[in-house]
Amino acid sequence: MGLKAAPEDQALLLELQEFDTRLQQLDHRLRTLPELARLAELASAGESLRRAVAEQNGALEDAQAELGRVESDVTVVEARIARDRGRLEATSSVKDVQALEQELAALGRRRDELEEIELVVMEKVEELETALSSIRLQLEAHETEAAATTTARDGAAASIEQERAHIAADRATVSAKVPTDLLELYEKQRARYGVGASHLRAGVSSASGVALNATDLNVVRAAAPDDVLLCPDSSAVLVRTAESGL
Structure with missing residues (x-):
């Protein structure tokens, strides 16, 4: 049985990903x-x-x-x-x-x-x-x-x-709200692939910038709202919202 998480909990991953992206950008700025x-x-x-x-x-x-x-x-x-x-x-x-x-x-x-x-x-x-x-x-x-x-x-x-430090504090606040198993999956995928969560917007994965093909879209449409899915291109957690175009 696949991992389950409420849609609102999955949506929190997008906030985490935004924080992590900003932290990576700051680290890059610091190094350069x-x-x-x-x-x-x-x-x-x-x-x-x-x-x-x-x-x-x-x-x-x-x-x-x-x-x-x-x-x-x-x-x-x-x-x-x-x-x-x-x-x-x-x-x-x-x-x-x-x-x-x-x-x-x-x-x-x-x-x-x-x-x-x-x-x-x-x-x-x-x-x-x-x-x-x-x-x-x-x-x-x-x-x-x-x-x-x-x-x-x-x-x-x-x-x-x-x-x-401010962003890290905000991230900690949000991550505390994410169920443990979902957070672990996010961190695992982010450590392995560089991105932990991808927003499916109008059929396009934000992590890869690639539109899902018809087969993949059908899989997403058939999934229950609380099913945790992975992006077929980026392997990040694929978060569905009202903007997903499903």
Whole structure:
């Protein structure tokens, strides 16, 4: 003997199905919030920016160390020049004068070379500092957007969860009115096929969107009002109402 349920109890399944459809839609909205996609993009971009900051900072530190070495070499050469000039002023030996003058000339050339290198390295340091500052500004703007997007995501999710809680409460109220065996069938079919109840309206099953053929319609017409039927296309509980066109 097939399952029996009063027509008004079967009609409650349509309300349940509407609630469940809305809950599924809300779950989909929650999973596909545009902020989630943007946050994923920002996370990837943030990693790239942080790597760029680290690489640029490393390059700057190397350039600064190089500048420090060149400046140290310049200091050493200038100290030697000062020393040799002092010795030159203090000596009366022609031989020492010649040697010191030659060394001073060599030291002067070396200082000129080092100063040219120093200028090049200083320009490199300035360029790297400018580039690093630019990347840091980009990262700061990126983090600001990420924070704002996170706030927007949380707000949208909270709104959806609130709506979901209201619908779930209404669903619980309705499901409590449905006979246990009928509710179990509804839940079973919904879990298996995705839809638990289908409204037969003007001969068309709302779950499948397909019109029942003549044979199936004859079966439905021959069934008692309290017979629980299944849609031949969607396998959902087929609910008959005054709109069914029977």
